[in-house]
Structures are given as structure tokens and as C-alpha cells.
Amino acid sequence: MTADDTGAAEHGAPEHRAVEDHLDALAAALHGPARVKSRMLAEVRDGLADAADAHAAAGAPSRAAAAARAVRDFGTVAEVGPAFQRELTIAQARQTARVVALIVPFLMACWYLVGATAEDAGGRLPAALHVLAANLGGLAAVAALLAAGSLAATGAFSRRPATPRQLPLVVAWTGTTAAVALAVSALTLTAGAVLAQHWPAGALAGAATLVAHTRLAASARACRHCAQLAR
Numbered sequence: 001m002t003a004d005d006t007g008a009a010e011h012g013a014p015e016h017r018a019v020e021d022h023l024d025a026l027a028a029a030l031h032g033p034a035r036v037k038s039r040m041l042a043e044v045r046d047g048l049a050d051a052a053d054a055h056a057a058a059g060a061p062s063r064a065a066a067a068a069r070a071v072r073d074f075g076t077v078a079e080v081g082p083a084f085q086r087e088l089t090i091a092q093a094r095q096t097a098r099v100v101a102l103i104v105p106f107l108m109a110c111w112y113l114v115g116a117t118a119e120d121a122g123g124r125l126p127a128a129l130h131v132l133a134a135n136l137g138g139l140a141a142v143a144a145l146l147a148a149g150s151l152a153a154t155g156a157f158s159r160r161p162a163t164p165r166q167l168p169l170v171v172a173w174t175g176t177t178a179a180v181a182l183a184v185s186a187l188t189l190t191a192g193a194v195l196a197q198h199w200p201a202g203a204l205a206g207a208a209t210l211v212a213h214t215r216l217a218a219s220a221r222a223c224r225h226c227a228q229l230a231r
């Protein structure tokens with residue numbers, strides 16, 4: 001039997017069942033970045049194990065009783081869940097803001113290079129596409145600035161009560177707006193490159209933009225869900 005199997009068997013033992021059942025219920029109630037959530041639950045498990053050891057040393061009739069007391073002292077999911085969910089929501093907001101802040105400037109540079117390459121090759125994008133691309137670029141730039149500001153606002157001060165409760169929702173809709181802009185820009189890039197008879201660069205940039213849109217849209221959707229739970 002491996003060490004992992006031994007650990008799993010110990011967690012499944014009757015004396016640990018109260019702790020594991022409580023952790024399962026807490027895990028089902030919480031939503032957020034998987035890595036942060038996993039680390040959070042591991043810290044809770046360690047804390048409950050230490051508390052159970054303390055109750056056992058204090059004279060609890062059994063290990064199972066000590067674990068049950070540790071869980072009771074820790075609090076129910078309804079009692080402790082909101083605080084954990086708020087922390088996960090801030091983590092999800094930071095993750096979404098980071099995606100926006102990193103992806104949007106890179107893709108804006110790609111869009112610029114596609115336009116410049118098309119003109120160098122003798123092609124010319126239609127005026128309507130120029131206007132649409134400029135508006136999309138401005139919208140994406142605003143989203144990137146808001147994302148950068150959100151990262152700053154949820155940095156070292158993320159656990160302080162002063163952090164605006166609506167900020168994660170703002171980040172979620174900022175990410176959603178940027179995702180929509182990316183989707184439209186991908187179509188614009190592809191159509192413009194074809195019309196300018198310089199489709200390879202446009203198709204490549206459009207494909208990269210669609211991939212970024214998918215990643216950002218998923219993160220923004222998760223952020224909206226977390227923000228709703230944290231209200």
C-alpha cells in the first residue's frame with residue numbers, strides 16, 4: 001500500500017469521517033479557482049485535525065467524538081461558507097482581471113501588426129472595418145485598464161473589509177465585455193484580411209483572438225457566478 005493509499009484510508013476511517021464529511025459539504029458549497037480552493041480545503045483539514053487532536057488529548061471519549069467536536073467548534077457550512085466564498089471570489093476576480101490585463105494588450109499589438117502588414121503588402125482595409133477595429137481597440141483598452149486597476153485593488157488589501165463588494169462583479173462584466181470585443185474583432189480581422197488579400201496573417205491573428213476569447217469568456221463566466229454567490 002502506498003503512502004497516498006494509506007492517507008486515503010486514514011481519511012476514510014470512522015474517526016475521520018466527521019471531518020471528511022464536513023470538508024465534502026464545504027467543497028460542494030464553494031466555487032472558485034481550483035488551486036486556491038484545494039489549498040483552502042487542505043488548510044481547513046489540517047486545522048480540524050489539530051483541533052481533533054487537542055480534544056482527544058483533553059479527554060474526548062473517542063477519536064470520532066474528538067473529530068465531531070472539532071467540526072462543531074469550527075462551524076457549519078452556512079456559518080463559515082460565506083467568508084471562504086468571498087475569499088475565493090476575490091481570487092477568481094484577480095484571475096479574470098489578470099487574463100484581461102495580459103491578453104488584451106498582446107492582441108491589440110497583433111491587430112496593429114495585421115493592419116500594418118496588409119498595408120505594406122499593398123492591401124487596404126475598408127474604411128468601415130478601420131472604424132470598427134478602432135472602436136473595438138478602444139473598448140479593449142478600457143477593459144485592460146479596469147482590469148489592471150482591479151488587480152491593484154485586490155492585491156495586498158484583498159482581505160480587508162474596505163475592498164468593494166461589487167468589485168468582483170465589475171471585473172466579471174469587464175471580462176465579458178472584453179470577450180465580446182475579442183469575438184467581434186476576430187471576425188473583423190479575418191474579413192478584413194481577406195478583403196485586403198492578405199489572409200494568412202489575418203487568419204492567424206483571428207484564430208489567436210478566438211482562442212483568447214474562449215479563455216476569457218470562461219473566466220468571466222466563473223467570476224460572475226462567484227460574485228453572485230458572494231453577495
